[in-house]
Amino acid sequence: MSAPATLFASAIGAAAVTHTDSGPLQGRHMPVVTPGNVAECVEVVRIAARERIALYVRGGGSEPRTAKHEGPAALLCTTRLDQVIDHARDDLTFTAEAGLGLTAAQALLRTHGQRLPLSSRHAASTLGGILTRDAEGWTRKSCGMVRDQILGCTVVLGDGRVITEGSRLVKNVSGYNLTRLFGGARAAFGVVLSLTVRLKAQPQARRVSWHGAANPAAAFALAAQMHASIADAEVVRVRIEHSTTGQKCAVVLSLAGAKARVDEACAQADKLAGAPMLLPAAALQEGGTPQCVIEVRPADTSAATQALLAQAHCGSIDADIATGTVELLAPSAPTWTTAALQTLDSSLRGLEALVTFPANPDAANLQRNCCATPNPQVHSLLRGMAQRFDPSGVLEPGMHSWK
Amino acid sequence: MRTVPEPASNRIERAEPFGYPPRAVFTQQATDMPSANFFAALRAITGTERCITDPGLLLAYECDAITHLRTTPVAAVLPETRDEVVRIVQLCAQHGVPLTGRGAGTCLSGGAIASPGGILVAFPRMNRILQVDAANRIAVVQPGVINARLSQVLRPLGLAYMPDPSSQTACTLGGNVGENSGGPHCIKHGSTAASVLALEMVLADGSVAHIGHARGRTGGPDLRGLVVGSEGTLGLVTAITLRLERIPSTELTLLASYRDMRAACAAVSSIIAAGILPSALEALDDRTIAALEASGRESGYPRDAAAVLLIEFDGEAAAVRAEADATIALLHKADAIAVDEATDAAQRARLWRGRKGAFGAMGRLAPDLYVMDTVVPRSKLPEVLPRIGQICDELHLRLANVFHAGEGNLHPNISYDGRNPEEVQRVILAGKRIVELCLAAGGALSGEHGIGTEKLDYMPLMFDEASMAAMHTVREVFDAQKLFNPGKVLPTPRICAESAPPRHRGPHA
Ligand SMILES: Cc1cc2nc3c(=O)[nH]c(=O)nc-3n(C[C@H](O)[C@H](O)[C@@H](O)COP(=O)(O)OP(=O)(O)OC[C@H]3O[C@@H](n4cnc5c(N)ncnc54)[C@H](O)[C@@H]3O)c2cc1C
Ligand SMILES: Cc1cc2nc3c(=O)[nH]c(=O)nc-3n(C[C@H](O)[C@H](O)[C@H](O)COP(=O)(O)OP(=O)(O)OC[C@H]3O[C@@H](n4cnc5c(N)ncnc54)[C@H](O)[C@@H]3O)c2cc1C
Numbered sequence: 013m014s015a016p017a018t019l020f021a022s023a024i025g026a027a028a029v030t031h032t033d034s035g036p037l038q039g040r041h042m043p044v045v046t047p048g049n050v051a052e053c054v055e056v057v058r059i060a061a062r063e064r065i066a067l068y069v070r071g072g073g074s075e076p077r078t079a080k081h082e083g084p085a086a087l088l089c090t091t092r093l094d095q096v097i098d099h100a101r102d103d104l105t106f107t108a109e110a111g112l113g114l115t116a117a118q119a120l121l122r123t124h125g126q127r128l129p130l131s132s133r134h135a136a137s138t139l140g141g142i143l144t145r146d147a148e149g150w151t152r153k154s155c156g157m158v159r160d161q162i163l164g165c166t167v168v169l170g171d172g173r174v175i176t177e178g179s180r181l182v183k184n185v186s187g188y189n190l191t192r193l194f195g196g197a198r199a200a201f202g203v204v205l206s207l208t209v210r211l212k213a214q215p216q217a218r219r220v221s222w223h224g225a226a227n228p229a230a231a232f233a234l235a236a237q238m239h240a241s242i243a244d245a246e247v248v249r250v251r252i253e254h255s256t257t258g259q260k261c262a263v264v265l266s267l268a269g270a271k272a273r274v275d276e277a278c279a280q281a282d283k284l285a286g287a288p289m290l291l292p293a294a295a296l297q298e299g300g301t302p303q304c305v306i307e308v309r310p311a312d313t314s315a316a317t318q319a320l321l322a323q324a325h326c327g328s329i330d331a332d333i334a335t336g337t338v339e340l341l342a343p344s345a346p347t348w349t350t351a352a353l354q355t356l357d358s359s360l361r362g363l364e365a366l367v368t369f370p371a372n373p374d375a376a377n378l379q380r381n382c383c384a385t386p387n388p389q390v391h392s393l394l395r396g397m398a399q400r401f402d403p404s405g406v407l408e409p410g411m412h413s414w415k
Numbered sequence: 416m417r418t419v420p421e422p423a424s425n426r427i428e429r430a431e432p433f434g435y436p437p438r439a440v441f442t443q444q445a446t447d448m449p450s451a452n453f454f455a456a457l458r459a460i461t462g463t464e465r466c467i468t469d470p471g472l473l474l475a476y477e478c479d480a481i482t483h484l485r486t487t488p489v490a491a492v493l494p495e496t497r498d499e500v501v502r503i504v505q506l507c508a509q510h511g512v513p514l515t516g517r518g519a520g521t522c523l524s525g526g527a528i529a530s531p532g533g534i535l536v537a538f539p540r541m542n543r544i545l546q547v548d549a550a551n552r553i554a555v556v557q558p559g560v561i562n563a564r565l566s567q568v569l570r571p572l573g574l575a576y577m578p579d580p581s582s583q584t585a586c587t588l589g590g591n592v593g594e595n596s597g598g599p600h601c602i603k604h605g606s607t608a609a610s611v612l613a614l615e616m617v618l619a620d621g622s623v624a625h626i627g628h629a630r631g632r633t634g635g636p637d638l639r640g641l642v643v644g645s646e647g648t649l650g651l652v653t654a655i656t657l658r659l660e661r662i663p664s665t666e667l668t669l670l671a672s673y674r675d676m677r678a679a680c681a682a683v684s685s686i687i688a689a690g691i692l693p694s695a696l697e698a699l700d701d702r703t704i705a706a707l708e709a710s711g712r713e714s715g716y717p718r719d720a721a722a723v724l725l726i727e728f729d730g731e732a733a734a735v736r737a738e739a740d741a742t743i744a745l746l747h748k749a750d751a752i753a754v755d756e757a758t759d760a761a762q763r764a765r766l767w768r769g770r771k772g773a774f775g776a777m778g779r780l781a782p783d784l785y786v787m788d789t790v791v792p793r794s795k796l797p798e799v800l801p802r803i804g805q806i807c808d809e810l811h812l813r814l815a816n817v818f819h820a821g822e823g824n825l826h827p828n829i830s831y832d833g834r835n836p837e838e839v840q841r842v843i844l845a846g847k848r849i850v851e852l853c854l855a856a857g858g859a860l861s862g863e864h865g866i867g868t869e870k871l872d873y874m875p876l877m878f879d880e881a882s883m884a885a886m887h888t889v890r891e892v893f894d895a896q897k898l899f900n901p902g903k904v905l906p907t908p909r910i911c912a913e914s915a916p917p918r919h920r921g922p923h924a
Contacts, residue, residue, distance in 0.1 A: 102688035102794040103823075126690065146632055159637050160609045175882040179859045181790050183606065183822040185595045185644045186860040186870075186877055187904060188886045192608075192640025200636065213690020216737075243661055244731050270737035277731070309630050311550040336551075336630055366634050379634060389624035394636055396892035401885070414635065 016065045016084045017043035023059055024052040040079040042068075046089040050109065050166075050205045056088055057203055058172035060406045067406055069199035071141030072113060074134035074301045076373040080410045088203065090140055096120065097206055098180065104211040105163060105180050110140025110204040126211045129155030133299045133341075140204045146196035147370075150296045153334040154246040154268070159195040161210050167194055169202040170402025180208045193397070199408050200394075200415055201401040215268035218246070219278055220295055221288035223263045228252055228321070231261040232314045235333045237284055238265055242277050247296060250313075250331040254321060264330075266296060299341035301371040303327065310336040312363045319359040323352050345372050353378070376411050390414075447532050449489055453510045457492060457534070460502045465493040465540070476535050479522040480582075482783060483833055484868050488529030491517070495540045497615070497623065497653040503536055504651065505621035508898055515900045516647040518558065518590030521582045523786050524867025526646045527590070530901045536651060538589050544568055545654065552659040553612065553629050558589025558652050565657075574659045577604035580863075581771055589652050595644030597863035599770065602821040603694040603729070604660065606863065608643040615654035616642065619894040629656050641889065646865050647900040649893040663729035666694075667739050668757040668766055671746040672720035676700055676804075676816070679722035680796035682749035683820040686726075687793045689745060691738055695727040696821025703773050703815045703828075710776035714769025720752060724820065725770055727763075773817040774828070780813065781830035785842050789850060791858035793823040799856050803827050806848045810841045824862035825853070850876070866904045874906050 020043065021029040030044045047053040060067045066085035068077070079085060090111030098107040101124055108117060114130060114137045121127050130142050131149030141147070143162050155161065164178025177190035194204060225231035231250045239248045247266035252259055263285065267277045282288065304324065308316045316338045317331045327342025340346075348369070357380060360367065369378040391414035398405075398415045409415070458466045467473060468490045478485045489512070494500045507514045513533035520527050529535050538559035546555040549572050556565060562583040565576050579598035580586055586596070592614065597606040604610070613627035627639030642649055673679040679698055686696065704716045704723065716723050726742060728735040739756070746754050757763045778784050791799050800816065807814035807829065818826040827849055831842050850860060850873050860870050860877050874883060886905055890897070 100792065100794070102684060103792045104687060104690065105792075146637065148632065156605065156609060157631060159640055160605055169885065173881045173884070175885045176879065177882060177885070179790075180857065181792060181823065181859050181862075183597060183601075183790055183819070183824050183862040184859040185606075185863055185865055187866060187874060187883075188889055189595070189608070189640055189644055190882075190885060190889065192637040193889070195637045195640065196632065196634070197636035211690075212692075243664065244734060270734050272737050273731055273734035276733045307630050307632055309548075309551040309553070364628070364630065366628070366630065366632060368634060381634060387625050389618060389622050390626060390635075390638060393618075393624070393638065393892060397889060400888045400892065412635070 016063070016086045019059055019063060019065070020045045020056055020086060023055050024048070028052065040081070040085060042079070042085045042087055044087045044089055046092050048092045050093060053088070053090070053093060053203060053205060054168045054172065054174055057168045057170070060086070061170060061172050061404050064404050064406060066409050067199070068408055068411075069203055071111060071138030072134060072136030074132065074137050074141065075145070075370050075375065077375065077411070078373045090138060090203070093205065099124070100180065101126070103182075105182065105208055106211050107180055107206060107208040108139060109206045110143070111138050113138055114142060121211065122214065125214050127214050128209050129161045129212050130158060130209065131297055133297045134301050139207055139209065143195055143207055144198050144204055148335070148337060150247050150249075150266070150332070152337070153248070153332065155212060159192060162191055162195060163208040163210060165191050165194055165207040166205045167202040168205055170404070170407045174205070178208070182210060198411060200398050200412050202407070217271040217274040218266065218268040218293055219274060220264065220266045220291040220293050221278075221281065222251075222291055223265065223281070223285040223288045225261045225263060227259070228261055228314075228317065231263055232333070234285055235263045238263060238281060239333055241284065242267070242280055244269065244273070245277065247332065248334055250317065250333065252317070252321065252329040252331070254324070254329060255326050264291070264295070266293075299328065299330070299339075300343075302339040303342050303345050303369065303371045304340040305368045305370060306338040306360065307366040308336045308338070308360070308363045310334060312336060312365075313338060316360060316363060316365055319356060322359070323356050348372070348378060353380070376413075449510055449512045449532065453506065453512060454490065456506050457490060457503070460499055460506065461492050461494060465495070467491040467493075476517070476520070476537070477528065479520045479525060479527040481523050481525050481785070481867070481869055483785075483839060484525035484528060486528045486531060488515075488535040489532060491535040491537055493537050493540050497617070500536065500617050500651055500653050501621045501623065504617050504619065504898070507534065508619060508621065508896060511896070513898055513901050514651075516558075516589065516593065516651050518587030518593070519561070519582075519585045521586045522590065522594065522867060523788065523864040524861070524869040526593070526865050526867030526900070526903050528868070530903075533901075538587060541653065547572065547574075549574060551629070552661075554657045554659055556588050556655050556657065558587060558592070558655060560588050562586050562588055562591060569659060570662070573662050575662045576610065576657055577601070577660055578607045578610055581774060588655055588657070592643050592652055592655055593645070593647045594863065594865045597819060597822070597824065599695040599697050599819060600727075602696055602819065603692050608640055610658045611639060611643050611655060612658050613656035614639055614642055614652050616650040616652050618650045619896060619898050623653070624650070627656070644865070646867065646904045648890060648904050650899060663694075665732040665735045666727060666729045666763065667735050668763045669724075669726040669739065669742065669746070669754055670716070670757070670766055671724045671726065671751045671754045672717045673722045673724070673751060674720070676722040676800050677797050678750050679724055680800050680820065682724060682746050682751065683796055684794050685745045685749055686742055687821065689741065691742055693726050693738070693742065693821060694729040695725065696819070697725040697770055698816065698818055698820035699723050699725070699770065699773060700816040702813070703777065703817045706776040706780055706815060707769050707773060710772070710779055712768060712772045712776055713765065714772070715765050716769050717753065725766055770817070777815055777828050777830060781832055783831050783833040785829040785831060785846070786864070787825070787827045787829070787846055787849060788861050788864035789825050789853040789858055790862035791823045791825065791853050791856045793821070795856045795858070796820060796823060799825070799852060802852055803849055806845055806852070810845050812841060812845055819862070822862065823858070868903055871903070871906045
């Protein structure tokens with residue numbers, strides 16, 4: 013065993029440490045440490061901080077990544093931190109360890125007529141991964157952003173201290189809201205051990221439908237009409253199935269809620285667009301980790317889609333006109349040449365787009381924020397916090413442009 | 416360079432300000448006055464008219480809406496532009512003078528008062544709505560815009576800014592950001608943080624940061640969400656980008672009355688447990704109703720009820736009807752005396768007039784009103800509410816309750832006479848006991864009014880040392896010199912150590 017593997021094995025047991033040849037992060041072979049409980053996870057972070065072993069964190073592993081770090085390193089896997097800590101059914105809150113998979117959590121809650129207002133296309137995504145990636149899915153329009161659903165969390169900071177922020181309450185302004193800071197931070201400041209999320213009731217009825225359109229422009233026009241006239245639609249998305257031989261366009265509409273209302277809204281939609289093809293609810297979250305996600309202001313969704321269509325020659329594009337999110341879904345990554353990225357950048361610059369490549373192992377380097385103004389103050393504040401929370405810099409080196 | 420003084424410990428004394436009766440107040444004393452050069456430089460930035468130093472005029476700024484906590488600022492400045500704010504911050508940094516942002520001063524936790532020896536930076540002159548982008552449902556505003564004014568401007572466009580503190584006709588959006596304010600309609604639409612997309616903010620070194628983005632995500636840590644609710648301790652906000660919503664097509668309001676508050680609370684718990692999400696779920700008790708009657712405000716609340724619930728639904732008509740019907744059934748199941756339904760705008764407005772006027776009506780019961788703010792899990796309301804009544808009875812205090820029941824956000828309101836120091840001590844003791852009760856029930860210190868100076872000493876009751884230290888770290892990274900609103904939100908580490916739980920002394924004893 014390599015030195016880091018030995019250290020971790022002696023602290024939490026050899027069974028929790030494996031060494032794969034394939035390399036869990038592209039570009040580097042390193043031991044995979046899978047603590048069996050929160051105390052072991054804290055111990056792993058403390059050892060890493062003391063011994064200056066770089067730690068990369070993996071939840072469900074839906075995002076492949078490359079580790080460029082040269083020194084000793086290990087991959088901390090959270091999947092055994094999967095206990096439900098408190099399901100406060102009557103208070104509509106759910107507290108669980110960060111490695112609990114979203115699919116498992118939703119299955120459990122479904123039996124109680126409840127659900128988490130979170131979504132992912134990847135069956136293995138964990139609650140911790142969704143919080144720390146601020147990973148939005150199809151629930152954003154109807155439930156709000158991920159960051160507004162997470163009420164509190166417990167985190168082991170890079171220096172080994174364990175902190176508990178926020179609460180298990182739906183409303184709380186006591187002290188700084190550090191839970192927000194961990195949202196979207198990946199593991200830059202610490203490893204999330206557990207978190208509390210709001211719950212919602214399962215809708216009484218849902219219908220997901222596919223309304224064909226002649227071309228992208230017609231699909232966007234129809235989607236805009238539906239968005240304007242059915243204010244409470246759960247999802248209004250343009251879908252463009254795109255290949256070298258042609259395009260298939262449609263509006264995917266999801267209506268959910270009280271049965272009477274869903275029936276009424278279905279009639280409204282069908283009057284606008286004719287009888288649709290019905291889809292299973294699971295269709296909203298199929299497709300796997302997107303190859304590219306472009307986020308813009310809602311009114312720019314169509315323009316962002318055009319920019320992506322010009323660069324990505326195969327796969328499907330899902331464009332959510334209510335949230336301004338455009339996703340490219342494809343079984344394999346398109347080659348993002350420098351020239352293609354430059355063209356994408358320049359076509360998106362006026363839109364101030366955020367472009368991420370979740371399924372690409374080189375996502376950290378590819379990510380671009382096509383904003384006109386750089387924001388050095390924000391980076392310096394984030395760097396300042398990372399230096400204090402992770403003074404030995406062991407958490408995910410090379411993964412954050414600002415760290 | 417002078418270091419910013421830590422606040423002198425709060426102490427009780429008889430203050431005899433002009434114009435109104437003497438009060439027993441907790442004042443914080445300045446340890447040091449800034450130099451004459453400082454004042455000259457301050458006037459050079461804003462001009463004399465917008466730099467108030469006259470002691471008589473500064474009395475208007477010595478407290479916020481929690482009147483027993485006072486500090487007289489050494490000056491109050493009223494900037495008109497972001498550049499003026501930058502220069503004021505730079506000047507204060509250079510002279511080590513603390514500064515506190517101030518909107519309308521309606522804060523209910525003593526957070527909008529100056530720190531000892533410090534100035535107030537008040538934003539009434541930065542009150543422009545800079546942009547309304549209807550297509551993207553976004554507005555960009557200066558911090559001094561009054562909450563209700565934005566809603567008025569948006570209404571003809573069919574748009575609404577949802578967070579609606581009861582003080583919305585006076586409070587500013589900058590103050591709402593400072594406190595992460597809530598309001599009756601926040602149960603469905605979220606407190607202020609859910610509606611803030613981005614902030615322009617002047618940092619301690621005078622640089623201007625752009626935090627968050629109008630499109631929502633930034634692809635990194637959510638600094639925006641950290642700043643909202645930080646009570647002006649991380650910087651001064653000079654522009655705010657807000658998310659707007661469409662005005663709902665249908666609104667329906669219910670008024671349910673109960674023979675006792677416990678039954679009303681049980682009804683609230685059952686509505687939440689059923690997964691119903693009204694757009695408002697408020698509770699008022701009989702003392703509040705009596706105060707409303709006495710004040711002559713026509714609310715239509717039944718006089719014989721011990722508690723009423725005001726419940727609203729918004730959305731599409733069929734969905735609203737279905738939710739209302741399910742709720743009505745639960746209200747009856749919890750033994751409601753009556754459930755009335757208001758569908759037209761005039762009836763709804765009348766019911767809301769009572770709720771929105773409740774604090775004002777209570778203010779007439781006694782010279783002073785202490786509006787407390789704590790939170791408990793919604794399922795704990797039936798057991799906590801009666802205990803709060805007992806605490807106030809034991810201390811011979813007049814309590815009235817009007818609160819955001821659907822979020823478990825309590826507002827025990829204690830009417831008292833601030834001229835009587837002994838009564839003030841009883842009020843503070845009640846506050847402490849209520850906080851302890853709520854924390855023991857799994858609650859939190861504040862749901863929307865913040866920590867300010869009022870609850871500073873209680874922070875270690877809720878957070879352990881490491882969690883508090885992490886908050887201090889954030890503070891240091893933003894503002895190592897502790898220039899912005901020192902002495903608010905975070906107790907000094909010394910106090911932390913002294914007040915490690917369990918503690919048995921009053922917050923300001
Ligand atoms: C806007 C957006 C949309 C996305 N859409 C999709 C989608 O539709 N489908 C999809 O599959 N993916 C999507 N992603 C990618 C997204 O990262 C994952 O889906 C997310 O859910 C990760 O879950 P995971 O458990 O698989 O995390 P992993 O892929 O294992 O890890 C992702 C990141 O989270 C960090 N992390 C994980 N757990 C913890 C923890 N406990 N503490 C600290 N850090 C942790 C890791 O450091 C890593 O950087 C999207 C991302 C974004 C930003
Ligand atoms: C009758 C009454 C009813 C109320 N009802 C509610 C309610 O329903 N819900 C609720 O949440 N609150 C309520 N409040 C409390 C209060 O109105 C809110 O906290 C409000 O947001 C304060 O706004 P303000 O403009 O008065 O800010 P202030 O009181 O002046 O300041 C509040 C905080 O924000 C900071 N601040 C102000 N401007 C800036 C800026 N530009 N940059 C940085 N920091 C700044 C201040 O330093 C202070 O810490 C009520 C108060 C009263 C008196």
